[in-house]
Amino acid sequence: MQRVLTVTHSPQALEPVLQAVRSLGFDPELADKVTRPAGISCSGSKAESACGSCCAPAAVTSGELQAQQLTADGVRTSIRIRQMDCPVEEGMIRKKLDGMSAVKELDFNLMQRVLTVVHAPGTLEPVLAAIRSLGFEPELSDSSGRHAATEEKKNPWWPLALAGVAAAAAEAMHWTGMPEWLEAVLALAAVGACGLSTYKKGWIALRNGNLNINALMSIAVTGALALGQWPEAAMVMVLFTIAELIEAKSLDRARNAIGSLMTLTPETATIQQPDGSWTVADARSVPLDSVVRVKPGERIALDGRVVRGRTSINQAPITGESLPIEKGEGDPVFAGTVNGSGGFEYRVTAAAGNTTLARIIHAVEEAQGAKASSQRFVDRFAQVYTPVVFAIAVAVAILPPLMAGESWHEWVYKALVMLVIACPCALVISTPVTIVSGLTAAARRGILIKGGIYLEEGRKLKWLALDKTGTLTHGKPVQTDVIIYTWVAEDEGRRLAASLAGYSDHPVSQAVTAALEGSQRYDVERFEALPGRGVRGVINDRTYSLGNLRLAEETSSCPETVRATLRELESAGKTVILLCDSHQVLGLFAVADTVKESSREAVSQLHGLDVRTLMLTGDNSSTAQAIAVQVGIDEARGNQLPEDKLRAIETLTAQGTTGMVGDGINDAPALARADIGFAMGAMGTDTAIETADVALMDDDLRKIPAFVRLSKQTYSILVQNIVMAIGIKAIFLALTIAGMGTMWMAVFADVGASLLVVANGLRLLRK
Ligand SMILES: Nc1ncnc2c1ncn2[C@@H]1O[C@H](COP(=O)(O)OP(=O)(O)OP(=O)(O)O)[C@@H](O)[C@H]1O
Numbered sequence: 005m006q007r008v009l010t011v012t013h014s015p016q017a018l019e020p021v022l023q024a025v026r027s028l029g030f031d032p033e034l035a036d037k038v039t040r041p042a043g044i045s046c047s048g049s050k051a052e053s054a055c056g057s058c059c060a061p062a063a064v065t066s067g068e069l070q071a072q073q074l075t076a077d078g079v080r081t082s083i084r085i086r087q088m089d090c091p092v093e094e095g096m097i098r099k100k101l102d103g104m105s106a107v108k109e110l111d112f113n114l115m116q117r118v119l120t121v122v123h124a125p126g127t128l129e130p131v132l133a134a135i136r137s138l139g140f141e142p143e144l145s146d147s148s149g150r151h152a153a154t155e156e157k158k159n160p161w162w163p164l165a166l167a168g169v170a171a172a173a174a175e176a177m178h179w180t181g182m183p184e185w186l187e188a189v190l191a192l193a194a195v196g197a198c199g200l201s202t203y204k205k206g207w208i209a210l211r212n213g214n215l216n217i218n219a220l221m222s223i224a225v226t227g228a229l230a231l232g233q234w235p236e237a238a239m240v241m242v243l244f245t246i247a248e249l250i251e252a253k254s255l256d257r258a259r260n261a262i263g264s265l266m267t268l269t270p271e272t273a274t275i276q277q278p279d280g281s282w283t284v285a286d287a288r289s290v291p292l293d294s295v296v297r298v299k300p301g302e303r304i305a306l307d308g309r310v311v312r313g314r315t316s317i318n319q320a321p322i323t324g325e326s327l328p329i330e331k332g333e334g335d336p337v338f339a340g341t342v343n344g345s346g347g348f349e350y351r352v353t354a355a356a357g358n359t360t361l362a363r364i365i366h367a368v369e370e371a372q373g374a375k376a377s378s379q380r381f382v383d384r385f386a387q388v389y390t391p392v393v394f395a396i397a398v399a400v401a402i403l404p405p406l407m408a409g410e411s412w413h414e415w416v417y418k419a420l421v422m423l424v425i426a427c428p429c430a431l432v433i434s435t436p437v438t439i440v441s442g443l444t445a446a447a448r449r450g451i452l453i454k455g456g457i458y459l460e461e462g463r464k465l466k467w468l469a470l471d472k473t474g475t476l477t478h479g480k481p482v483q484t485d486v487i488i489y490t491w492v493a494e495d496e497g498r499r500l501a502a503s504l505a506g507y508s509d510h511p512v513s514q515a516v517t518a519a520l521e522g523s524q525r526y527d528v529e530r531f532e533a534l535p536g537r538g539v540r541g542v543i544n545d546r547t548y549s550l551g552n553l554r555l556a557e558e559t560s561s562c563p564e565t566v567r568a569t570l571r572e573l574e575s576a577g578k579t580v581i582l583l584c585d586s587h588q589v590l591g592l593f594a595v596a597d598t599v600k601e602s603s604r605e606a607v608s609q610l611h612g613l614d615v616r617t618l619m620l621t622g623d624n625s626s627t628a629q630a631i632a633v634q635v636g637i638d639e640a641r642g643n644q645l646p647e648d649k650l651r652a653i654e655t656l657t658a659q660g661t662t663g664m665v666g667d668g669i670n671d672a673p674a675l676a677r678a679d680i681g682f683a684m685g686a687m688g689t690d691t692a693i694e695t696a697d698v699a700l701m702d703d704d705l706r707k708i709p710a711f712v713r714l715s716k717q718t719y720s721i722l723v724q725n726i727v728m729a730i731g732i733k734a735i736f737l738a739l740t741i742a743g744m745g746t747m748w749m750a751v752f753a754d755v756g757a758s759l760l761v762v763a764n765g766l767r768l769l770r771k
Pocket residue numbers: 471472473474508509510512513533534535536537538539550551552579580581620621622623624644645668670
């Protein structure tokens with residue numbers, strides 16, 4: 005999609021790789037930071053150890069560094085090959101490079117037109133030479149380092165215009181009955197003016213034993229000329245060239261959609277110098293911990309934390325939510341978001357290639373690499389489609405004249421028309437263009453989907469499991485009731501609770517800590533957090549615990565009067581923790597959390613999409629029930645330990661596609677086990693962006709029904725595209741065999757179908 009090829013090759017082997025790509029007629033450029041942020045490539049787990057060394061070899065220039073990465077198997081190089089966007093071309097390159105011993109691994113991204121090669125150190129040049137020998141021009145990064153910025157090489161328009169005029173003139177000669185030699189001259193001129201590059205590419209493909217669209221067109225046009233179909237041959241070549249141009253343009257739109265997210269960040273930032281003065285610097289070179297000043301209305305260049313000033317910021321570029329968010333000292337700000345009316349200063353926490361926005365873009369680009377199942381189907385289909393149609397065409401050309409004495413002229417012509425139909429371009433491009441549009445549309449709304457596969461699976465969602473705290477509720481409970489029993493002094497009870505709770509960052513503990521702000525604290529020894537239960541520690545040589553009933557029952561006895569109070573508070577939707585020593589319950593602390601309005605809406609939207617909802621919470625059953633009623637959830641289960649949540653998900657996945665949303669650590673196993681794991685509030689948290697299947701940038705649950713709807717739309721467009729691509733070809737194949745198809749009709753069918761599927765796929769971007 006981004007036309008990037010990643011090559012793993014040995015150190016200093018870049019140049020041969022480039023040459024090989026060039027030899028294929030491509031123009032390789034080393035990918036730049038935007039496409040593959042160096043910081044991110046290095047943060048991947050596999051690359052961790054290589055990270056230091058990837059920057060070590062002195063012989064590698066900085067430009068190459070961006071596209072090259074040392075791995076365990078060799079060097080990984082991304083090579084951009086502009087002319088590569090058909091699986092036929094992929095096949096050609098694969099065949100050529102697979103035969104080279106230096107090449108360990110190949111990874112094609114046709115949408116980006118990037119080949120990633122893992123090769124032995126020092127073997128880049130032969131690889132590039134091999135690619136070039138196929139008539140491609142492999143590109144590594146250019147000095148400016150920007151892919152998107154490098155414009156396509158502009159071909160002058162006049163030869164095409166001339167060809168068009170000549171072809172039209174030939175057609176006119178034909179109808180007005182002028183001498184045939186005039187027709188022939190004009191037609192040859194037209195083909196010569198616009199068709200040379202097609203012939204050249206076609207010839208290279210043929211020589212390497214491949215049939216790409218160029219080879220097919222070259223044979224068809226040559227055949228038509230040989231048959232004396234002068235005007236038609238000329239028209240076909242002109243139409244084909246025009247159509248290819250249009251197709252390239254519209255595909256570029258899809259490719260650039262992701263890149264356009266990146267243009268959201270300003271190129272420069274105003275940074276503070278050691279002497280306190282302010283200077284404007286290139287955003288890419290701003291070191292960590294610099295202080296950056298932002299004017300009202302300005303876009304923020306880097307991620308950081310506010311150190312001075314107050315403002316409100318529109319974070320829509322990241323969260324898709326355009327309501328301004330209030331920010332003050334200590335609050336995080338993100339690259340690409342737009343400052344409101346206040347000026348402020350922030351301290352940089354992430355370099356340009358490592359900002360949340362850069363990570364999002366990187367993740368979307370990676371996501372295209374993970375092929376969706378529809379794409380695998382299409383690729384397999386295309387692999388057999390072309391040879392089969394070609395074989396049929398040969399049979400059509402030879403058999404009827406030989407066996408039935410039919411006219412050679414008529415049947416060879418039919419065969420030539422079929423060659424034009426044999427190109428699978430439309431079909432092959434239909435899936436990636438749709439998926440990429442869907443992924444980008446989602447990213448714009450603050451939904452980061454980590455693979456085409458999840459976009460495709462989302463529509464099948466049968467169950468969505470949600471945890472309660474922080475997901476359905478605000479996650480910021482406040483204390484509502486305190487009961488200290490008479491057998492302990494009121495002050496002492498509060499002080500013990502505050503001391504224990506102060507050590508925990510669990511929301512329930514934090515609510516208690518906040519409410520008991522004023523009380524003095526004891527030192528706690530041997531503090532323990534007991535997941536799903538509470539906390540325990542030793543104060544003045546006595547063990548105390550603070551947690552739910554489960555924990556209280558484990559440590560001391562719990563009389564019926566206490567249980568009755570507990571039940572009463574819980575049925576009001578409150579969460580109660582008990583303070584106990586090793587004999588008895590000393591006090592009760594009740595906290596209440598509020599349900600997010602957006603959660604209620606999200607749940608009802610999900611039900612409208614036929615997704616059933618299930619709350620899995622560590623909190624007790626009565627509280628769970630009370631909250632479930634408030635939110636309108638189908639089913640609620642309380643007292644769930646992490647392993648219970650995991651088991652619940654396992655049972656559900658057996659019944660159908662199951663998603664799980666969570667935030668806490670106690671959800672991690674269940675999230676991983678679910679078919680689609682959603683992480684909330686991913687903005688600014690690296691782990692959520694990296695580990696979840698789908699990351700919601702803020703904590704608005706309505707993004708999940710939005711995701712399901714997008715998935716449904718994407719799927720229906722995928723199906724439309726596949727049906728359209730195959731259908732159009734089938735119709736023209738039938739017409740041709742019936743003797744009604746002409747060659748220019750076939751060109752329309754081929755390129756028209758490509759244009760249709762691309763336009764249809766791009767519709768998602770507009771949603
Ligand atoms: N550190 C803690 N301090 C106080 N209470 C705790 C602590 N850890 C757990 N608890 C108690 O145990 C219960 C279950 O905790 P757990 O963290 O599993 O779920 P939760 O955060 O309440 O809900 P959810 O699973 O919906 O996120 C809590 O409701 C609380 O009563």
